[in-house]
Amino acid sequence: MKIYLSSFVSGLIFAIGLGFSGMMDPIKVQGFLDLAGKWDPSLALVMGGAVTVTFLMFPLIFKRKAPLLGGTFNLPTSVKIDKPLIGGALLFGIGWAISGLCPGPALANVATLNIGVLAYVVAMTTGWIAYQKIAVMDIRSHASTPKEAQKSVQDFCDEQCVVD
Amino acid sequence: MEIVNFTPISALIGGVLIGGASALFMLTNGKIAGISGITKGIVAACPTPQDRFWRIAFVLGLVLGGAGFVLFQPSLTAAPLQMHPVQMAFGGLLVGVGTAMGNGCTSGHGVCGLGRRSPRSLASVLTFMGAGFATMFIMTHVLNTGRF
Numbered sequence: 001m002k003i004y005l006s007s008f009v010s011g012l013i014f015a016i017g018l019g020f021s022g023m024m025d026p027i028k029v030q031g032f033l034d035l036a037g038k039w040d041p042s043l044a045l046v047m048g049g050a051v052t053v054t055f056l057m058f059p060l061i062f063k064r065k066a067p068l069l070g071g072t073f074n075l076p077t078s079v080k081i082d083k084p085l086i087g088g089a090l091l092f093g094i095g096w097a098i099s100g101l102c103p104g105p106a107l108a109n110v111a112t113l114n115i116g117v118l119a120y121v122v123a124m125t126t127g128w129i130a131y132q133k134i135a136v137m138d139i140r141s142h143a144s145t146p147k148e149a150q151k152s153v154q155d156f157c158d159e160q161c162v163v164d
Numbered sequence: 165m166e167i168v169n170f171t172p173i174s175a176l177i178g179g180v181l182i183g184g185a186s187a188l189f190m191l192t193n194g195k196i197a198g199i200s201g202i203t204k205g206i207v208a209a210c211p212t213p214q215d216r217f218w219r220i221a222f223v224l225g226l227v228l229g230g231a232g233f234v235l236f237q238p239s240l241t242a243a244p245l246q247m248h249p250v251q252m253a254f255g256g257l258l259v260g261v262g263t264a265m266g267n268g269c270t271s272g273h274g275v276c277g278l279g280r281r282s283p284r285s286l287a288s289v290l291t292f293m294g295a296g297f298a299t300m301f302i303m304t305h306v307l308n309t310g311r312f
Contacts, residue, residue, distance in 0.1 A: 006192035007221040013185035014197060014271075015229025021178020022171060024233060024241045030311040031169060033300035038168040042175040047274060049179025050186070054279025057187035062280075067194030074195050075280070076267070081287045088266020089273075089288040091258045093295025097303065099255025100312060101242070102270040103263060104199040106256070107223060108230025109242045116247030120256035127260020128204045157209040159267065162201075 003069050015108045021046040024108050026100025033097050076162050132160060186275050193218065198272020199226070200263035208264075245312050262292075 022028040022042055031040035066072060096102050099120050101109070106124065109117045136153055143149035186197040206219045234241050263269045266288055268277065273292075277285020303309050 003193055003218055004221040006189070007218040008225040010185045010189035010192070010197060011222040011225025011227075012229040013181055013188065013225075014199075015226045016232070017178045017181030017183075017185060019178070019230065019233035019237065019240055020181060021175050022240060023178070024230060025239075026242055026245060026247065027312050028169070030300060033296045034304050034311065035297050036165065036301055037304050038166050040169040041167060042169070042171045045172050045175035046179040046182065047270075049176045050183035050275040051278045053180055053183025054186050054190075054275055055281075057183075058190060058276075058279045061187065061191045064191075067190070068192045071194055073190075076196070076282070076284070078267075079284060081284055084265045085267070085284060085288055086291050088262045088264070089291035090295045091262030092266060092269060093262075093292035094299045095255040095258025095260075095262060096270075096292065097255075097296045097299035098258065099247075099252050101252075101255070101259075102199075103203065103259060104226065104269070104271050105230075106259075107199065107203065107226050109234070110227050111231035111234040112238075112241055112243040114242050114245065114247070115249050116245065116252035117242050119249035119253040120259075123253040123256030124260035124263075125203075125207050127257045127262075128200075128208045128264045131261045131264035132208045160209045160264070161205055161215070162196075 003071075006069060014104065017050070018105050018108050023102075023105045026105075029100040029102075029105070030097065074162060076159075078159065182271075182275060183279070186271070186279070189222075190276070196272055196276045197222075198268050198276060200259075200269040201267065201272050204264060247312055266292075 018024050023046060028040060028042060031038065032043035062073065101120055103124060106117060106120050110121060135156060139152045139156055140149045143152055189195060189197040202219045202222050206216055206223065234243055238244060268288060273285040273288040278289060304311065
């Protein structure tokens with residue numbers, strides 16, 4: 001039960017940070033991305049403030065053998081800087097500028113019931129599901145044996161499930 | 165370049181809260197507070213049904229926390245904006261495909277990835293920031309579609 005409560009509280013504080021910082025306002029986000037125009041540098045400080053905290057706190061947290069509520073630290077193991085990483089980041093950056101929203105602020109904005117926000121969230125969800133379905137079909141078509149296909153699909157799903 | 169609407173104090177406070185929430189989540193649950201990855205696991209590939217519960221709890225907190233601003237401080241949210249649904253759906257689709265392919269967004273690769281000194285995340289952040297700046301330049305200064 002405690003892990004659900006701590007998940008809820010983390011999400012809640014995260015959203016309060018998003019709201020305070022101005023990141024829930026797409027105009028503010030686009031104002032930051034418009035370097036050559038009327039530039040609003042605020043988001044650099046949002047990112048700077050957030051990363052300063054994690055940069056200082058994470059090493060202290062990782063000194064523990066396990067998280068406070070049990071289990072193990074669930075961290076990405078991949079170190080490859082590969083085409084999916086860069087290609088995905090490119091697509092994400094383009095979509096971010098077009099909409100003025102990244103996933104966190106979009107979800108925090110759901111209660112606005114703004115038609116643009118809802119269209120974004122539905123399309124983003126569709127994009128997640130579509131990418132995974134297409135990737136799994138592609139992996140299966142490239143595998144030489146059913147066993148190899150199963151293992152590759154399992155690896156892909158594991159990688160998709162470790163949040164990074 | 166002309167600097168406008170700069171709100172350094174609230175930006176810093178908000179940023180520290182975001183980083184604090186991510187550190188709290190790592191300390192208690194041992195997981196990266198990456199919004200795209202957490203939410204994606206609710207609707208797409210996920211190891212076990214139980215694994216969905218903590219994800220749902222996190223997203224519920226995120227949506228309700230945001231709802232507080234929508235109710236009491238709507239000017240800080242997207243509530244007053246008229247954004248074209250087709251434009252937003254196009255942006256959302258790119259964000260969905262991109263964050264699944266690249267395994268993370270501003271929170272997972274940005275806030276958490278840079279915090280744990282991941283070279284993969286640094287490469288991701290430099291790429292999506294660059295793509296964001298370039299896209300906005302094209303939108304405002306080449307296509308003249310402007311901002312919201």
